Amino acid sequence: MHPIEVLGTYWQQFLTGAGITVALTGLSAILAAVIAPLLALVRVAGNRWAQWPLRLYISFMRGTPLLAQLFLVYYGAGQFRPTLEAWGLWSFFRDPFNCALLVFAVNSTAYQTEILRGGIQGVPPGEVEAARAVGMTRVQTLRRVVFPHAYRIAWPALGNEIILLMKASAIASVVTVFDIMGRTRQVFAKTFDFSAYLWAALLYLALTAIFIALWRLAEARLSRHIDARERGVGTEAVTRGAGA
Amino acid sequence: MTDLFAFGDTGWGDEILHGLLVTIELALVTLPVGLALGFLVAFAALSQNRALRTLGNGYTTVMRGIPEILTLFVVYNGLGMGLNAALSRLAPDAAPIDLSPFLAGVIALALVFAAFSAEVIRGAFNALDPGQVEAGRAIGMTPGKILRRIKLPQVWRFALPGLGNLWINMLKDTALVSVIALNDLMRMTKVAVGVTKQPFTFYLFACLLYWAMCVLSEQVLAQMERRANRGVRRV
Numbered sequence: 001m002h003p004i005e006v007l008g009t010y011w012q013q014f015l016t017g018a019g020i021t022v023a024l025t026g027l028s029a030i031l032a033a034v035i036a037p038l039l040a041l042v043r044v045a046g047n048r049w050a051q052w053p054l055r056l057y058i059s060f061m062r063g064t065p066l067l068a069q070l071f072l073v074y075y076g077a078g079q080f081r082p083t084l085e086a087w088g089l090w091s092f093f094r095d096p097f098n099c100a101l102l103v104f105a106v107n108s109t110a111y112q113t114e115i116l117r118g119g120i121q122g123v124p125p126g127e128v129e130a131a132r133a134v135g136m137t138r139v140q141t142l143r144r145v146v147f148p149h150a151y152r153i154a155w156p157a158l159g160n161e162i163i164l165l166m167k168a169s170a171i172a173s174v175v176t177v178f179d180i181m182g183r184t185r186q187v188f189a190k191t192f193d194f195s196a197y198l199w200a201a202l203l204y205l206a207l208t209a210i211f212i213a214l215w216r217l218a219e220a221r222l223s224r225h226i227d228a229r230e231r232g233v234g235t236e237a238v239t240r241g242a243g244a
Numbered sequence: 245m246t247d248l249f250a251f252g253d254t255g256w257g258d259e260i261l262h263g264l265l266v267t268i269e270l271a272l273v274t275l276p277v278g279l280a281l282g283f284l285v286a287f288a289a290l291s292q293n294r295a296l297r298t299l300g301n302g303y304t305t306v307m308r309g310i311p312e313i314l315t316l317f318v319v320y321n322g323l324g325m326g327l328n329a330a331l332s333r334l335a336p337d338a339a340p341i342d343l344s345p346f347l348a349g350v351i352a353l354a355l356v357f358a359a360f361s362a363e364v365i366r367g368a369f370n371a372l373d374p375g376q377v378e379a380g381r382a383i384g385m386t387p388g389k390i391l392r393r394i395k396l397p398q399v400w401r402f403a404l405p406g407l408g409n410l411w412i413n414m415l416k417d418t419a420l421v422s423v424i425a426l427n428d429l430m431r432m433t434k435v436a437v438g439v440t441k442q443p444f445t446f447y448l449f450a451c452l453l454y455w456a457m458c459v460l461s462e463q464v465l466a467q468m469e470r471r472a473n474r475g476v477r478r479v
Contacts, residue, residue, distance in 0.1 A: 059455075059459070060451070060455055062458070063412075063416075063454065063455040063458035063459060064416070064451040064454045064455050064458070065416040065417070065418075065419035065420075065430070065454055066416070067419045067420060067422075067423075067430065068419055068430060068447060068450055068451045068454060069451065071430075071433075071434075071443070071447045072443075072444065072447040072448060072451060075437065075443035075444075075447060076443045076444030076447050076448070077444075078441075078443055078444075079441075079442055079443050079444040079445065080444065167309075167310070167311040167312070168311070169311075170311035170312075170313045170314060171311075171313055171420065173313070174313075174423055181311065181313060181314060184314075184317075185317070188317075188321065194318075194321065194322045194325060194326075197314060197317060197318045197321070197322060200310075200314055201306075201310045201314060201318070204309060204310050204311060204314065205306065205309045205310060208309045
């Protein structure tokens with residue numbers, strides 16, 4: 001079969017697969033993004049007893065294969081079936097998409113926590129002192145000073161993490177989630193046509209490229225006041241020159 | 245509970261140990277192959293030749309952008325098919341080649357490792373102090389000598405933290421090869437699960453083994469970094 005023919009026949013499969021990949025990556029990244037800042041605060045300012053379970057969790061998530069984590073939850077849930085049924089959670093764990101979503105979110109939370117910790121520690125202490133000096137409360141300081149700057153520092157690394165997560169999400173196909181990789185394996189099993197894999201590779205590359213473009217736009221928006229200040233300095237210089 | 249992990253016919257200890265050894269073997273064989281390829285790609289990306297540079301940069305961009313498991317399937321299915329197509333044309337009577345899962349795993353993981361390590365190595369070369377190369381040239385060293393005596397020892401030092409991270413990533417990625425039926429730690433765990441019907445216990449055990457390997461790697465890498473930096477003046 002000609003590669004174009006493969007795409008012509010199976011484009012709907014690839015497209016629905018892409019939808020699942022985006023949904024799986026996006027939802028788990030968002031879930032992780034909600035929890036990670038709280039855990040990052042504990043990593044920065046928590047006491048010893050809050051620190052060590054958190055360190056253990058992050059080390060485990062980073063030190064074991066994602067595939068093993070996925071199997072641990074998806075197949076491992078079967079060992080606790082009676083309990084899970086009693087709690088009404090069995091229908092959740094029976095669905096491979098839910099399990100993949102849970103595992104990816106918990107895994108990405110660990111990585112995002114470490115990235116945000118680096119961001120928070122990168123905020124100059126003078127900014128925090130200044131916020132205290134003008135009488136901001138702790139929460140106000142975090143909301144108005146620490147987090148906006150920490151996110152600007154952490155932004156490129158967070159983008160990298162989400163790209164890695166999207167690539168890693170392909171392993172969900174092993175537990176029968178029909179994402180891009182799952183659909184591709186299906187198409188290959190039907191046609192034995194190698195070009196199915198090439199289209200999948202192109203699709204992943206395209207998604208990555210689109211994501212990078214969107215992430216850069218968001219970065220520009222996050223630091224828009226910095227650009228404005230530079231522009232401001234420029235106009236100021238011009239008016240001064242004109243006044244003199 | 246301990247019976248499950250006993251050695252011999254009653255428990256799964258020896259099967260899982262065997263799988264663990266396959267995993268370690270796979271990672272150890274992949275490392276030099278991937279590192280050598282990584283140096284080649286880095287040299288291509290740093291070369292004066294524009295075509296080579298495009299090729300090197302193109303390779304790292306594409307390879308880093310596609311999932312590892314996709315690379316594995318492309319190598320396992322695609323390379324096997326390609327070799328057999330070529331073989332049937334050259335020697336129609338020959339028996340078809342069966343690309344072994346181990347070999348496919350080594351090739352796929354090495355291709356991925358090469359792409360990521362090429363970026364680390366390229367960065368390390370760019371971090372070299374150009375004055376030292378000039379000094380080497382001034383006292384009459386040949387380019388080969390400059391590479392061996394001045395560049396490589398320092399590239400090693402600059403690249404070590406990045407390469408260490410890639411080693412740990414690769415060690416974890418070996419689990420993917422179980423999907424194409426290599427009898428590694430992950431696969432042997434699956435076999436044990438199939439018989440004992442205790443998936444959580446066995447997958448947790450596998451996770452703990454991977455975790456131990458990663459933590460051990462981190463310790464060794466920290467030691468290697470200390471050694472690589474022993475001659476450096478602290479500022």
